[in-house]
Amino acid sequence: MGPIVVLLALCSIRGCEALIEGLYCGKENCYDVLNVSRDATKGEISKSYRRLARLYHPDKYKGKDGEKKFISISNAYEILKEDDSRQDYDYMLDNPDELYRNYYRYYRRKVVPKVDPKIVVAVTISVISLIQYYVWWARYNEAINSIMMVPKYRLKAMEMATSQGLISKQKKKDKRSKDEIKEEENEILRKIVEENADIRGVYCKPLITDVLWIQIFIFPYYIFNYIVWYLRWIWKFNIKREEYGDDEKQYLIRKHLRVSQGQFDALTDEQKQVYIDREAWVFQNFKELKEELMEEERKKLANNSKYKMYRRFMKNKGVSRMTFED
The missing domain is CATH 1.10.287.110 (DnaJ domain)
Known part of the structure; x- marks a missing residue:
């Protein structure tokens, strides 16, 4: 038993x-x-x-x-x-x-080991922060490498490096190997690209203040600033009926678009100017502009040969069509 x-x-x-x-x-x-x-x-x-x-x-x-x-x-x-x-x-x-x-x-x-929950939380936040920072740097490096692979940007960076005297034209007098010279050139070009490239959105250069640990630490500061900003907004624009400034207009446009600050910054100046010219901070104007832009996009797609081929394929042999063809 x-x-x-x-x-x-x-x-x-x-x-x-x-x-x-x-x-x-x-x-x-x-x-x-x-x-x-x-x-x-x-x-x-x-x-x-x-x-x-x-x-x-x-x-x-x-x-x-x-x-x-x-x-x-x-x-x-x-x-x-x-x-x-x-x-x-x-x-x-x-x-x-x-x-x-x-x-x-x-x-x-x-x-079950006796582990202080505070230690578990601290370790978890630390791991998440490290992963965040690593992923952001990987994306940023990917963006820089992609820019350096584009011939016109690489030539522009080469011109800037030569004009600044960072790269010598007389390479024959250099006693170093070709690989060493090329590696040094790449480092110089990369530095110039990093200094002059306007990278926005998820591929922008990461900041230490964006990691989870720092965000948790400064969260009360953000809350305080938001309360002050919100009360100021009510006082200026709801009570005193003042006109919106440029920052307030862009904030309302971004709110209508339902995008983050990073996504809004990634828009070109021409795209932002279209919203400003049409006074898209007023929701009704934004709604009308959005319909116009969607209609323009539909017209472009209708005149696109590849899109026409795709529509014919979906109509004749798409997933919703049953056929005996092999």
Whole structure:
């Protein structure tokens, strides 16, 4: 028979004793081991433990069962000194029939490591912040590499580097190998591209202030600024009825477009000017402009040969059409 069956049999024979061999203090009652009652306070338990530990310490007590007794006292104290483990032990004493639950509560506390939740949260935020920063730098490097691969941008950067004296035209006098010269040129060109390229949106150069850790730290500052800004907006434009400035107009346009600040910054100056000229900060004007732009886009697609081919394909052999053709 398995150990669980044996334990169940023993429980039925002996009246379902709460004390189980291998759990907590085994067949001994932890309270009895420390000579305290179940309603004893933490102070009383600690005081009794210190007294018994001094009495049965292996260096002082010379009896045969001294070491075993000392280990039993220490184990009972470890169980009763903590509120959680003492609660689990009291639950076992009060509910001896719930064998499986008692095993689970005991081994859950034994196996699961005691880790401070604050440490878990701090480590999680740190990992997320590192991943964020790495991904942003990877995107930025990808954008810089793509720009350097475009011939006209590379030639422009070469002209700027030559005019600034960063790259010498007389390469024959240079005693270094071609690979070393080329590597140095690439570094110089990359630096010029980074300084002059206007990269916006998700591929822009990452800032340390954008990572999660810093954002959490300065979040109260953002909240305070937002409240001040919102109250100022109500006072100036809802109560005093002042005219919108350029920043306020762009904010309302971005709000109508439902895009982030980074996405709005990625728009060209010509695109932004169209919204400004049509006074798109007024929602009705924005709605009309949006319909016009969508109509223009539909006309462009209608005149596009590739789009016409796609529409014919979808009409004749698209996913919604059933055919016996192979």
